[in-house]
Amino acid sequence: MGKSKDIYYPSKKVVENATVKDYDKLYKKSVKDIEKFWAEEAKRLEWFKPWNKVLDDSEFPFYKWFVGGKTNIISNAIDRHLKTANRNKLAIIWEGEPGDIKTYSYHALAREVCEFANVLKAMGVRKGEVVTIYMPQIPEQVFAMLACAKIGAVHSVVYGGFSHEAIAERVNDAKSRVIITADGGYRRGKPTQLKEIVNKAMEIAPTLEICITVKRTGEDVYMENDRDYWYHELKSLPIAGHSCGTEEMDAEDPLFILYTSGSTGKPKGLVHTHGGYSVYTSATHRMVFDIKPEDRWWCAADPGWITGHSYLVYAPLINGATLFMYEGAPNHPYPDRWWRMIDKFGINILYTSPTAIRGLMRYGESWVTKHDLSSLRLLGSVGEPINPEAWKWYYRVVGQERCPIMDTWWQTETGGFVITPLPITPLKPGSATKPFFGHEIAVVDEDGNEVAPNEVGALVLKNPWPGMARTILNDPERYKDTYWKKFEEKRWYHAGDSAKKDEDGYFWIIGRSDDVIKVSGYRLGTAEIESAVVSHDAVTEAAAIPLPHELKGNAIHVYAILKEGVSPSKQLEKEVKDHVAQVMGPIAKPEEIVFVDSLPKTRSGKIMRRVLKARALGEDEGDLTTLDD
Numbered sequence: 089m090g091k092s093k094d095i096y097y098p099s100k101k102v103v104e105n106a107t108v109k110d111y112d113k114l115y116k117k118s119v120k121d122i123e124k125f126w127a128e129e130a131k132r133l134e135w136f137k138p139w140n141k142v143l144d145d146s147e148f149p150f151y152k153w154f155v156g157g158k159t160n161i162i163s164n165a166i167d168r169h170l171k172t173a174n175r176n177k178l179a180i181i182w183e184g185e186p187g188d189i190k191t192y193s194y195h196a197l198a199r200e201v202c203e204f205a206n207v208l209k210a211m212g213v214r215k216g217e218v219v220t221i222y223m224p225q226i227p228e229q230v231f232a233m234l235a236c237a238k239i240g241a242v243h244s245v246v247y248g249g250f251s252h253e254a255i256a257e258r259v260n261d262a263k264s265r266v267i268i269t270a271d272g273g274y275r276r277g278k279p280t281q282l283k284e285i286v287n288k289a290m291e292i293a294p295t296l297e298i299c300i301t302v303k304r305t306g307e308d309v310y311m312e313n314d315r316d317y318w319y320h321e322l323k324s325l326p327i328a329g330h331s332c333g334t335e336e337m338d339a340e341d342p343l344f345i346l347y348t349s350g351s352t353g354k355p356k357g358l359v360h361t362h363g364g365y366s367v368y369t370s371a372t373h374r375m376v377f378d379i380k381p382e383d384r385w386w387c388a389a390d391p392g393w394i395t396g397h398s399y400l401v402y403a404p405l406i407n408g409a410t411l412f413m414y415e416g417a418p419n420h421p422y423p424d425r426w427w428r429m430i431d432k433f434g435i436n437i438l439y440t441s442p443t444a445i446r447g448l449m450r451y452g453e454s455w456v457t458k459h460d461l462s463s464l465r466l467l468g469s470v471g472e473p474i475n476p477e478a479w480k481w482y483y484r485v486v487g488q489e490r491c492p493i494m495d496t497w498w499q500t501e502t503g504g505f506v507i508t509p510l511p512i513t514p515l516k517p518g519s520a521t522k523p524f525f526g527h528e529i530a531v532v533d534e535d536g537n538e539v540a541p542n543e544v545g546a547l548v549l550k551n552p553w554p555g556m557a558r559t560i561l562n563d564p565e566r567y568k569d570t571y572w573k574k575f576e577e578k579r580w581y582h583a584g585d586s587a588k589k590d591e592d593g594y595f596w597i598i599g600r601s602d603d604v605i606k607v608s609g610y611r612l613g614t615a616e617i618e619s620a621v622v623s624h625d626a627v628t629e630a631a632a633i634p635l636p637h638e639l640k641g642n643a644i645h646v647y648a649i650l651k652e653g654v655s656p657s658k659q660l661e662k663e664v665k666d667h668v669a670q671v672m673g674p675i676a677k678p679e680e681i682v683f684v685d686s687l688p689k690t691r692s693g694k695i696m697r698r699v700l701k702a703r704a705l706g707e708d709e710g711d712l713t714t715l716d717d
């Protein structure tokens with residue numbers, strides 16, 4: 089890669105290899121007729137029955153894609169590979185934290201998924217039913233997701249670091265009857281206690297009737313008759329045969345629900361579909377990462393998040409690549425764990441988050457350079473803006489100045505990449521560069537006027553795309569209000585991020601403009617954090633804000649008012665922090681809790697978080713005319 093000023097150009101080799109050689113030409117074509125563009129992409133996949141209409145926008149904002157088409161994501165992610173040479177190729181290479189390794193060819197994966205699907209059927213799971221999955225990063229987590237899809241059940245994966253209350257909240261919303269878990273997994277050398285957490289969740293989630301537990305750690309767990317089943321026992325019964333048909337689904341049938349934090353109280357269950365999601369994830373993955381059949385792809389995200397759904401599980405399988413998956417912590421037992429595995433398995437592409445990069449950066453270069461990373465061809469980043477220092481380290485030390493970095497901007501709602509470079513794109517560290525095909529994107533002011541270059545505004549997507557979430561489960565009104573109301577007349581999607589566009593048309597994402605906090609790339613809502621804080625006996629009111637943090641990007645800082653007669657102390661601060669971690673899960677643990685006598689509010693009683701933030705950072709507090717007192 090050549091370099092001039094702060095622009096990084098791809099090498100001749102990267103350009104020669106590239107799937108897309110002329111961005112501008114294909115981009116123009118794609119936005120001139122998005123239906124034509126997406127129909128061509130959809131034709132690369134297998135359908136039981138083709139669609140009669142590519143896009144139905146008659147019920148805006150409830151778009152429908154590939155209307156009348158019949159498919160199942162599994163036909164493309166597994167079944168079609170069994171008819172080609174891919175059958176004997178590795179689909180999954182997995183390494184456990186203790187160092188155990190498992191590999192599955194597409195053939196072997198198909199058998200595992202059929203067995204799991206047959207077990208689910210035997211448990212009475214039906215098409216359209218929501219199955220909750222709460223698991224460590226082990227192959228069975230992927231099998232469970234794929235098995236649900238295969239029989240037309242809808243999976244709802246809850247991140248394995250969440251608390252029992254978070255599980256119950258999601259289960260209760262989706263009215264899930266079956267939950268799949270494991271006794272635990274390994275993290276930093278220790279087994280986690282997932283089944284114990286599920287047991288607690290089951291006490292407060294009355295719809296749950298059945299729990300299927302995969303044995304991973306062999307730790308003792310509590311189980312109840314007629315409620316709890318070991319997966320390995322079910323799997324050895326005659327019901328769990330090696331073959332199982334793939335359910336014919338409508339293109340618009342739901343594939344999964346994934347809960348994510350928004351500006352208000354409870355998490356939203358975003359709904360993604362079989363048809364459009366298959367097309368969108370596979371197309372973005374193939375073009376952005378130049379996926380070749382012989383590639384070994386590593387997306388280091390947990391399947392509990394959208395990145396894991398789209399780019400650990402579904403897209404690489406649809407594209408027939410070999411995916412690599414790792415169970416544990418990046419620095420266990422030593423800070424070179426990741427680099428050792430890239431070397432060992434000959435990984436070609438690494439896709440991870442700025443937080444992970446910053447975390448590994450602090451151990452120094454020699455942990456990286458002592459391994460042979462010459463197999464790497466491309467790198468990727470996702471989850472939050474990547475600061476130029478981390479970008480440059482990733483580029484120079486990990487990618488050895490050979491591997492372009494694909495900084496992909498997208499959201500749980502978008503299903504896949506939206507603003508992203510291609511390998512041929514000249515890169516500017518910290519910019520996610522340009523719109524993916526089919527997208528017209530702008531940075532606008534409150535009234536929807538485009539702002540001048542390099543000025544901050546709201547990010548809007550002007551066209552619909554096949555991977556978009558179709559609605560929020562049980563709350564279509566909230567879907568409308570959150571994403572479409574603001575620019576309803578123009579029919580623009582309001583992303584909730586603030587951004588800038590420079591004079592070259594490159595986008596620079598600044599961060600969330602709503603009450604969502606990104607901590608280590610994880611998405612949390614201020615309202616959820618505040619309600620967790622207030623659920624502690626000593627607290628009456630609280631406000632949570634993000635403040636910059638060297639490793640995490642942002643950290644949670646809380647301002648809390650104590651109840652009459654309770655006095656602040658270091659001990660109490662610790663107690664409240666632990667309480668939040670207990671209620672929401674360890675990722676939500678606040679960095680700091682400051683006990684205060686009052687909070688800045690508007691006259692109508694809304695907490696002015698931006699004032700708290702400005703004060704904490706010693707910045708100008710801005711317009712205070714609405715501040716009460």
Ligand code: WTA
Nearest residue numbers: 470471472473495496497498499500597611
């Ligand atoms: C942020 C994760 C800057 C953004 C896929 C977005 C990013 C939110 C990037 C969605 C990026 C994601 N550069 N910011 N490359 N990627 N974001 O739903 O604020 O967990 O709105 O999806 O992450 O978070 P979510």
